[in-house]
Amino acid sequence: MTDPSLSAIPMTDSETPWSRFARTFMQDRVAVIGLAVFLLIMLLALLAPWITPQNPYDLNSVDLMDSRLEPGEQTGEGFTAWLGTDGVGRDLYSSILYGLRISLLVGAIAGLLAATFGVSMGLLAAYVGGKVEAFIMRVVDLQLSLPAILIALILVAALGKGVDKIIIALVVVQWAYYARTVRGSALVERRKEYVEAAQSLGLSHARVVFRHILPNCMAPVIVIFTVQTASAIGLEATLSFLGVGLPQTEPSLGVLISNGFQYMLSGRYWISFFPGVALLVTIVAINLVGDRIRDVLNPRLER
Template sequence: MTDMTAATPATPDAAKVETPFQRFRSEFFESRVATFALATFGVIVLLAVLAPWITPQNPYDLAQVDVMDGRLAPGSEAFAGYTMWLGSDGAGRDLYSAILYGLRISLAVGLASGVIALLVGTVIGLVAAYAGGRIEAIIMRIVDLQLSFPASLVALMLVAALGKGVDKIILALVVAQWAYYARTVRGTALVERGKEYVEAAQCLGISKARIVFRHILPNCMAPLIVVGTVQTASAISLEATLSFLGVGLPQTEPSLGVLIANGFEYMLSGRYWISVFPGLALLFTVVSINLVGDHLRDVLNPRMRK
């Protein structure tokens, strides 16, 4: 008797649907440069967070600083008995400790100003795109006026008027950066506003606020992430520049810009390490963030790939 049972083809195990997050993760880690940059930035953040526990001194606690240790070369032994692997600055502070404490302030200023500027610029850009008409025209003229000046000049004028301090420089950086986010969000939201799902939501009587923040905003996140990484790196560089010029953070606040400025006068005398090592820390931080941002742009917008 012939067996008439048809063989059921086996379903291949490989036929699995990737989630958007899995697809994004696989595409991002395809680049070795971006992976290395992300790992470098992760190490920098970890060192900054753990600074109080992995450094031999608090460089801004006068009780732990000895002026007899001033301008020691890398590898020298401090008066307290520990080795200063990166040397010391003119005030006798261990440079390794000062750099890690400076990273804490520089990262905090850059991230705080970036997040606040993103929130302010996103709200203003969404209002301009969805309201349209005279409101959009007024907002975009203000944005164009702000972007016609370099961000460094805007921040410099504000810090000069407000004075020194962490809160002052964060406010200055927010004012100098919010327009970049507003223009990015407004351009993306204008495209989304004309799509069918927005028109359908309007026909269903959904409120404008819900349409803007629940439907349009999620589709603006991809360019915002890219702009956010680039502007965070820019904020860290700008804070270091202002502190180097003496109008940013005071000498009592650890910052990479302050450390570079402290060693500038000793460069010609051969004590290069006082400025070079903080400068390298700033360079690695900014470059790693920019490399991650560049690759995020390629992953989130395939049309921008080289």
């Protein structure tokens, strides 16, 4: 079935729904700038091993004599630290790009896993109904009634530090948003004639759900995924800043901000400032893209 949200966009002759989506998306300059910035951030993160003068993971390349160098100063290895160095002598430019790799990886994996589990639970609740639906939605209501940061703190404190532990915590925090949204959309689709026709033809439950209901529930899932990816990146940075996320040996953006916080009063602002700017730009760029996708998929919300 064709996504009804895409069919609401005016279409020219010989134009596919996705080319129509791209054309409508490109009409917003702010969203295009956000997408360009996000793609640039992804490219820099992917090319980090080849475009940075130092590997912040390699302790042999880190010299304590280079600690807290100001932006533009020369390091002992002979390269210029354009953004300065942190408290242990790591080049901030290199650390930020490697930190972006971790942040984007955590956000993408956590978003995909949360979306998969949440969409599955939402479809199950809507299609089966009864006690199964009541149980799933009570769990969703309970989780959404608690602050996400509180749940994440409890889980990370119980599981320990590490990228895998952070991802598990973020999946547990975020899956309920997908479940509630998909359940509402699936309930609407389930009552439509094409679903009743598919059921009357004797199609399997799996085929009815994944072939007919799920495709028409994907528009809000795409929007939630972009928003929750940005939220996951910010939440990981928050947990790392609080000291319960990634270990100090991992140069994530949250760890870098945390490492520089103790030097703020001494005037060494750059240790926290530049990682904070990188985190802010990444989250804003993703949110700009997500807002535009929401407007395109649901023209009634367009500003």
